[in-house]
Amino acid sequence: MYKVPKEEEVRKAIYRSLKKHGSFSSLYQLREGVLQELRKMDDEYTISIPRTRTVTARSGFVKITVKKRHERKKMDKCPVCGKELKKIKNLSLLGEEVVVGYACTLCGYRGKINEGPLRYIFHLSR
Ligand SMILES: [Zn+2]
Secondary structure, eight states: OOBOOOHHHHHHHHHHHHHHHSEESSHHHHHHHHHHHHHHHOTTBOOOHHHHHHHHHHSSSEEEEEEEEEOOSOOSBOTTTOOBOEEEEEEOTTSOEEEEEEEOTTTOOEEETTEEEEEEEEEEOO
């Protein structure tokens, strides 16, 4: 049987694992580190990679650097924290509004129109 940790416990585990390791250079590593700390609280705890990512992005104490790659897919939701993205617009020469990129008001993610996340790097921000 697996148990789902509370948000507060996940936040603690994120903090402890980053304190111990300094940084993680992928989501997979972050999740492994967090899981290790969660298992110290309860050995039946488990957490998915997307949940680890969203709780981390919303924690306020983790700096996330996103390495990007070219991507054609349209994005509605933030690839880091899952919040709806705000469109960044510019006026074209003809005076029409064109979307040039996206910004997240929650975690600070910014990307150009044809960019998507390739890799995440996590650090404690304080
Ligand atoms: Zn975000």
